[in-house]
Amino acid sequence: MPKFAANLSMMYQEYSFLDRFDAAAKDGFKGVEFLFPYEHSAQTIRDRLDQNGLQQVLFNAPPGDWSAGERGIASLPGREDEFKRAFDQALEYAKILGNRHIHVMAGLMRPDQDREKYHAVYLRNLAYAALIASREGLTVLIEPINTRDMPGYFLNYQQQAQEICEELGNSHLQVQFDIYHCQIMEGDIVTKLKRDLFRQHAGVGHVQIAGVPDRHEPDMGEVNYPHLFALLDQLDYQGWIGCEYRPKAATSAGLTWLKPYL
Numbered sequence: 178m179p180k181f182a183a184n185l186s187m188m189y190q191e192y193s194f195l196d197r198f199d200a201a202a203k204d205g206f207k208g209v210e211f212l213f214p215y216e217h218s219a220q221t222i223r224d225r226l227d228q229n230g231l232q233q234v235l236f237n238a239p240p241g242d243w244s245a246g247e248r249g250i251a252s253l254p255g256r257e258d259e260f261k262r263a264f265d266q267a268l269e270y271a272k273i274l275g276n277r278h279i280h281v282m283a284g285l286m287r288p289d290q291d292r293e294k295y296h297a298v299y300l301r302n303l304a305y306a307a308l309i310a311s312r313e314g315l316t317v318l319i320e321p322i323n324t325r326d327m328p329g330y331f332l333n334y335q336q337q338a339q340e341i342c343e344e345l346g347n348s349h350l351q352v353q354f355d356i357y358h359c360q361i362m363e364g365d366i367v368t369k370l371k372r373d374l375f376r377q378h379a380g381v382g383h384v385q386i387a388g389v390p391d392r393h394e395p396d397m398g399e400v401n402y403p404h405l406f407a408l409l410d411q412l413d414y415q416g417w418i419g420c421e422y423r424p425k426a427a428t429s430a431g432l433t434w435l436k437p438y439l
Contacts (some may be wrong), residue, residue: 179406179414179438182208182234184385184421188428195225202229204429205439210235210276210419213243215266219273226274234417235318235353235383238306239263240282249282251306251319251329252299264306264317271315278383280318280353283331295331304345311349318382320353323361326392333362335369342379351382355421355433360389360400367408374412384409387422394422398435404436 182266183189183206189197195217201209209231214222226233241247241256241263250256250263267279281303286295306317321338322330332338338352352373372382386399387402395402407420 178283179409180208180417181206181435181438182210182232182417182419184210184419186212187423188377190362190424191427196323197223198225198229198231200428202231204432205435206231208234208417210421211352212237213239214270214274215239217316219270219281223273223275223342233276235276235278235280235419236267236270237280237282238267241284247284247328251281252283252286252295254294254298255300257298260302261305264302264309268309268315268347270312273329277314277316277383278316278353279306279310280320280383283319284426285327285329286331287329298329300341300345303341303350304347307345307347307350311347315351316351316382318351318353320385321356321358321362322355325361326358335359335363335373337380339373339376343376346378348378351380353383353385354381354384356400356402356405357385357386357387357389357392357421366400366405370405370408370412374409374414381414381416383416383419385419385421391425392423393422394431394434395424397425402434 189200192200214236241250250260250328269277309370310317319332319338321332321334324333342350356366386395388395389400
């Protein structure tokens with residue numbers, strides 16, 4: 178049976194951030210994820226998790242200046258020291274919140290930039306993060322993101338992400354398989370899950386879902402999610418499935434798709 182985590186950055190927008198933990202628990206979620214926790218102290222969030230019997234599943238390392246349009250710094254030349262400080266901060270939060278995965282965003286690259294230079298910086302930063310994470314029993318995740326929602330993002334394809342993980346060869350670096358992004362960029366999701374889920378020296382550490390093409394509930398759009406959930410069970414995927422979608426209306430009212438899995 179799949180384990181679903183509510184993404185509190187996208188879901189439950191009817192509530193303030195800290196009140197979303199209570200709302201998710203009332204709807205039957207046992208785990209939560211979100212983009213960034215850094216506006217609140219780690220202990221404040223930990224208290225909300227404990228009060229609601231929730232498990233923290235995932236969050237992102239600081240992405241640079243999000244309000245200015247930055248979407249990660251892991252591949253950006255000249256930002257290596259900032260990346261290390263950002264990842265160290267994420268690690269300190271994870272120690273308190275209890276999650277075993279941290280997503281590191283690659284960042285944006287203009288077409289006129291030297292991709293090989295970005296790639297080399299990306300590898301060095303990921304090697305640092307995976308080494309530090311391994312000492313704490315944590316795993317770093319990298320996620321291919323579609324170019325429609327995030328033009329210029331450095332990492333776009335599942336094979337590309339798996340090859341980066343294999344190149345570094347650290348078991349504490351894995352891929353975050355977002356089915357929404359994968360369907361938009363390349364499709365053939367069943368084949369890719371079978372190929373990559375337990376791939377040697379890489380594999381998938383976390384799965385995320387949303388309806389395609391509008392990123393609403395997973396029972397809307399072109400993807401047959403019940404079939405994919407059954408496949409993940411068949412493949413014995415033991416990780417979480419993050420619900421990273423924008424509810425079309427009120428969050429709780431749109432959770433009819435979840436009820437068979439509670």
